[in-house]
Amino acid sequence: MVEDYGAAAASFDASSTEEWLLHAQKLVPAAMSKAKEVKVFPVKWKMIISKLEQIPSRLSDLSSHPCFSKNALCKEQLQSVSKSLEEAIELAELCLKEKYEGKLRMQSDLDALAGKLDLNLKDCSLLIKTGVLGEATLPLMVSGSVQDSDVDFASIKELLARLQIGNLEAKQRALEKLYDVMKEDEKNVLAVLGRSNVAALVQLLTATSPRIREKAATVICILVESGSCENWLVSEGVLPPLIRLVESGSAAGKEKATVSLQRLSMSAETTRAIVGHGAVRPLIEVCQTGDSVSRLQPLVL
Known part of the structure; x- marks a missing residue:
């Protein structure tokens, strides 16, 4: 039975x-x-x-x-x-x-x-x-505060793997933990970040949960501002979901998405892609409402 x-x-x-x-x-x-x-x-x-x-x-x-x-x-x-x-x-x-x-x-x-x-x-x-199994890691708690002793390359790799494994709730916990870790130890996260991890973050921008989309946009904004993986982000399709967040995301999600688009637009090729994906109208509307005006004006002018 x-x-x-x-x-x-x-x-x-x-x-x-x-x-x-x-x-x-x-x-x-x-x-x-x-x-x-x-x-x-x-x-x-x-x-x-x-x-x-x-x-x-x-x-x-x-x-x-x-x-x-x-x-x-x-x-x-x-x-x-x-x-x-x-x-x-x-x-x-x-x-x-x-x-x-x-x-x-x-x-x-x-x-x-x-x-x-x-x-x-x-x-x-x-x-x-x-490849995460190549690291012999101890169990990594995905809730609670970040301690210096908790964060090492092996545990960061395990955390990044959790973005791809499990149900949506498990991925949300991993995403929130990753954000906490990046606030404390961004350099080490960037050191082990791979293209598959970037792809997983981009996919989370289209999750059904608004909370996950917002947190994914926040983490991606950190990556964009670090200047370390813009090409990976663009090639993995980050532009359309960022533009959708500008159109209909939460206030925080919209803010992070617009900041990311502004930074990514420093490349002429990416700017053309942003325009090609229909971003002009939603970005103008954001400027007209006064949200993130100082950051967005260089992009829409």
Whole structure:
């Protein structure tokens, strides 16, 4: 029963990464077996089964890394995978008994499960590709104050990796922590910042959460003003989301977006791109309302 798996997971909270790996590996065949027994919603369960079938190879790739047991992200990822597998077992049991609160509700739950499994598969791959597992790091808290002893290259790399891994809430915590770290130690962050990290920040400018968009704009503004990665930002598509923030962002987001555009416009080529993306009208409107006038006038004149 799924209750047994859930109880086992609860007792695993303080377990090692290796124990979480074994736990996830045991859940995979159980989830597969249950899913294949289900007769209702065949299209959705077929899609879920195809994702479940990919999990063993991803777990194998993750566990074969020499730093597997030393990185907090691995344990967190295994916990997330286990939670998704437990949910698959639970939903399969409900479908087998046909004890669910309406077809539409169950279809929605199955779609959500498929999305979680997709995220698990993507994150397992990213953990290897980002290279963050090459650093043997201690767990990095993504809340609380920044202490000098907390910040080193390894933990900064782990924090940057968190911008690409996990759900939106986890990325928001990482983004807020990154902002705190940059206020204290901008030089070290810039020293380890890679193009994939810049791309992740640009993607967060289009997040559904206004808070995340605003904080991403703030961090990007710091990067732009540092003069260290303008080319990466532009090539990763930062201009359109910055312009959208000028048009409809919060007051703080609009301010940071306009400052970033002003700095990026120092390049003639980028200025042409800004104009080409339709930024003239929203920038003029900002000037007319008096927001950031002194910063924006050189850009729109």
